[in-house]
Amino acid sequence: MSEQADFFLSGDVNLTPSNAVVGLIVCDDGKYLMQLRSQRPGIFYPGHWGLFGGAVDPGETADAALSRELREELGIEIADAEYFTEFSFDFGFCGQGRIWRRYYKIEIASSSVEEMILGEGSELRTFHARESLIGHRIVPYDAFAIWLHATQRKEPTTVGATGD
Numbered sequence: 001m002s003e004q005a006d007f008f009l010s011g012d013v014n015l016t017p018s019n020a021v022v023g024l025i026v027c028d029d030g031k032y033l034m035q036l037r038s039q040r041p042g043i044f045y046p047g048h049w050g051l052f053g054g055a056v057d058p059g060e061t062a063d064a065a066l067s068r069e070l071r072e073e074l075g076i077e078i079a080d081a082e083y084f085t086e087f088s089f090d091f092g093f094c095g096q097g098r099i100w101r102r103y104y105k106i107e108i109a110s111s112s113v114e115e116m117i118l119g120e121g122s123e124l125r126t127f128h129a130r131e132s133l134i135g136h137r138i139v140p141y142d143a144f145a146i147w148l149h150a151t152q153r154k155e156p157t158t159v160g161a162t163g164d
Contacts, residue, residue, distance in 0.1 A: 007039060007046040015044055017091055020101045021066040022053035024084055024145055027110035031128055032146055035073070035121035037139070049125075049132060050139035051103075051146075062102055070106075074124075075117035081106050085148060087141055103145045 025033035032051070039047040052073045056065040063081070070076050081104040088100045110126065118124050127136070129150035133143055 005039065007041045008048070010041060015042070017044075017089065017096060017099050019056045019062075019099050020054055021056060021062050021069060022051045022101060022103045022142065022145070023066060023070055023078070023081065023106045024051060024103050024149055025106045025108060026149070027108055027113065027126055029110045029126075031110065031126035032132060033108070033113060033124065033126050034132065034138075034142075035118065036123040036125070038120075038122050045139045047137065048139045049127075049136045049142075051142045066104055073118070073120045075119060076112075078106055085145060087144070101141055105149065 023033075027033060034049045035052055037043060037046055037048050037050050052070060053066065054069045054073070056062060057068075060068075066081055067078060070078055084103040084105045086100050086102045088098055090098050092098070113124070113126060116124065129146050132138060133147060138146075
């Protein structure tokens with residue numbers, strides 16, 4: 001029995017980064033919806049678990065790109081997406097300039113996952129944050145977004161308050 005090829009570090013394809021939008025899809029049971037990225041060359045992080053989303057096309061707004069990507073990848077229409085955070089990356093070292101990756105929080109019923117149609121990737125699954133971050137190979141920036149979301153403080157704190 002032969003092992004499946006792992007294209008993650010093969011380095012045989014020049015990939016071009018671009019601005020991207022991502023759905024940080026949180027189910028009502030607290031789990032995050034993720035996809036297992038296909039194990040093939042020509043994509044970023046093959047064989048890793050990641051969040052759903054993708055590149056923003058030229059002339060497309062971030063909101064339109066998020067709707068399009070989730071329709072293509074999951075067969076769903078989103079009604080409510082709340083901006084969560086954005087990471088920027090400087091690819092000046094290779095002549096690409098700066099790009100951003102924008103995350104939107106989307107809350108769904110866990111029962112709706114069964115009705116989704118996977119249009120990209122090899123599997124979809126829900127994970128609790130701890131389970132995904134400790135037990136699986138995850139796209140690094142998606143792991144950071146999940147960690148930020150899962151560990152955010154729910155109540156504001158007052159800096160300098162001593163209680164005296």
